[in-house]
Amino acid sequence: MLLLIFIMVAGIVLGYLLRNQRKIISVNNKLTTIIIYLLLFVLGYGVGADEKIISNLFGLGKDALLLTAGAVAGSIFFVRLVEKKFFP
Template identity: 35%
Template sequence: MFYIVLFLTAGFLVGYKLNLSDKIIKINGRIQTISLFALIFVMGMGIGSDKEVLKSIPAIGAKALVYSAFAVFFSVLAVYLFSFIIERKKGE
């Protein structure tokens, strides 16, 4: 964990202190995208090779479906309530 924080801090300081050109920022974005795809691929390999995780996928999927449905429902409800309150205050 220490190394993660160390590298994150070092990257922050480099980005903050150096005046990076647009070309370097664009290259950095591409490197981040490629690295993210590589990370997802390697995580998929790890999940695919673990037989216990493969057996648990139906249960994990059902829980994920329930959690995401609740998250969407309550997010929409919150937006509706806040927009109703804001519109009501505009009318006063």
């Protein structure tokens, strides 16, 4: 846990020191996108390789759809509430 905190703080400091380096920022953005795609691929591979998940895919998908719809509806509701309260 301490290592993760150190890595995060080191990244923040490095980002702060190099914030005006446009070339580094451009490369960082492209690298971040590639790594996110790689992580999504590995996650998909892990899901596809798991027999329990594949055999229950329909039920899990239905539950995931309901959770997503609830999260979106709740987010919209609370954003509207905050808008009315703090930004009349």
